[in-house]
Amino acid sequence: MSSAIQARFRIERRDFSLAVDLTLPGRGITALFGHSGSGKTTCLRAMAGLERAADGYFAIGDEVWQDEAAGCFVPTHQRALGVVFQEASLFPHLSVRGNMEFGQKRASTAGLRFALPEIAEMLGIDHLLARNPAQLSGGERQRVAIARALLAGPQILLMDEPLAALDLKRKLEILPYLERLHRELAIPIIYVSHAPDEVARLADHLVLLDDGKVVASGRLNEVLSRIDLPSAFADDAGVVIEASVAAHEADDLTRLEFPGGTIFVSRHDEPVGTFLRCRIHARDVSLALVPQVHTSILNCVGAVVVDLAPTATPGHVLVKLDVAGEPLLARITRRSAERLGIRPGLALRAQIKAVALLA
Numbered sequence: 001m002s003s004a005i006q007a008r009f010r011i012e013r014r015d016f017s018l019a020v021d022l023t024l025p026g027r028g029i030t031a032l033f034g035h036s037g038s039g040k041t042t043c044l045r046a047m048a049g050l051e052r053a054a055d056g057y058f059a060i061g062d063e064v065w066q067d068e069a070a071g072c073f074v075p076t077h078q079r080a081l082g083v084v085f086q087e088a089s090l091f092p093h094l095s096v097r098g099n100m101e102f103g104q105k106r107a108s109t110a111g112l113r114f115a116l117p118e119i120a121e122m123l124g125i126d127h128l129l130a131r132n133p134a135q136l137s138g139g140e141r142q143r144v145a146i147a148r149a150l151l152a153g154p155q156i157l158l159m160d161e162p163l164a165a166l167d168l169k170r171k172l173e174i175l176p177y178l179e180r181l182h183r184e185l186a187i188p189i190i191y192v193s194h195a196p197d198e199v200a201r202l203a204d205h206l207v208l209l210d211d212g213k214v215v216a217s218g219r220l221n222e223v224l225s226r227i228d229l230p231s232a233f234a235d236d237a238g239v240v241i242e243a244s245v246a247a248h249e250a251d252d253l254t255r256l257e258f259p260g261g262t263i264f265v266s267r268h269d270e271p272v273g274t275f276l277r278c279r280i281h282a283r284d285v286s287l288a289l290v291p292q293v294h295t296s297i298l299n300c301v302g303a304v305v306v307d308l309a310p311t312a313t314p315g316h317v318l319v320k321l322d323v324a325g326e327p328l329l330a331r332i333t334r335r336s337a338e339r340l341g342i343r344p345g346l347a348l349r350a351q352i353k354a355v356a357l358l359a
């Protein structure tokens with residue numbers, strides 16, 4: 001039985017229309033990404049049944065919540081879903097435990113079943129159970145809201161910019177918990193965001209929305225490395241690679257290995273064997289036809305040019321590379337591309353000037 005999500009919505013407003021037809025994975029985090037007003041929230045609300053598309057269709061595996069052609073529309077309160085919005089709307093008169101028990105009371109039998117202590121531990125709020133919402137930080141409130149949503153036994157978790165109202169410190173505090181949900185939950189999470197960093201860190205699947213339309217939908221790196229979508233990430237264009245910690249070296253560098261080679265980063269005290277996500281921006285990758293000896297750049301991998309395309313930055317091009325099957329992007333000047341004769345199929349060296357560890 002496939003647990004893939006099917007979502008087809010057409011919503012017409014006076015100045016905006018949403019028309020999406022998506023097949024999304026039944027596990028992991030799918031990010032809905034796009035500029036403000038591109039329709040991310042509208043799409044999420046349609047999935048929740050909070051917005052009704054006249055000819056809509058929405059199903060998770062065999063569980064159909066909306067099939068207008070067949071006269072089916074399950075109202076939101078009868079759907080086994082959890083929704084977390086930008087601002088945690090906790091009941092102020094209930095303690096943290098009381099808020100969580102409220103979630104448990106409306107637990108469906110269809111979705112995941114959790115015990116309250118298990119979820120409290122997973123979200124790091126077990127020491128806060130007796131407090132009232134007014135005694136919590138924004139990040140803690142958001143974690144309680146997620147816990148409450150999970151205790152309702154959802155088959156899917158819908159999150160609408162859950163970090164947008166938090167400052168950077170709180171964001172960084174909550175991200176590890178979201179990563180943990182990602183690793184440990186067997187249900188899909190749909191995650192609305194317009195922050196490229198969050199998407200790079202959390203998403204497995206990426207849907208790019210623009211003006212109510214799906215511009216791209218696919219595996220994170222597949223979409224991030226599309227050089228025919230130059231404006232989507234603009235200066236943030238780049239890819240995410242998964243690398244494992246191979247060794248911590250004496251000069252305070254950590255050696256990471258991925259199928260395409262070796263990458264050195266500042267010492268990062270994760271145990272050997274741990275997988276880390278690394279973000280490599282196109283602007284931090286330069287190209288050379290032969291291995292460079294007289295350079296301070298440590299990270300250099302063999303690559304083959306897949307394609308190149310103009311980018312939003314005047315005088316520059318984006319080059320898509322294949323590194324042992326994984327995509328990598330480089331942004332170089334058009335002049336350099338001509339001088340080096342960059343063309344599809346050319347084997348060369350990609351020098352990586354900076355790697356951002358995402359965990």
Ligand SMILES: Nc1ncnc2c1ncn2[C@@H]1O[C@H](COP(=O)(O)OP(=O)(O)OP(=O)(O)O)[C@@H](O)[C@H]1O
Nearest residue numbers: 013015016034035036037038039040041042043194
């Ligand atoms: N209730 C509503 N009635 C009429 N128009 C609406 C309503 N809600 C949103 N819109 C409009 O629909 C369009 C899509 O809005 P939506 O909130 O889905 O975008 P978004 O991508 O989530 O944006 P943001 O990142 O700013 O939250 C916008 O033009 C918005 O002004």
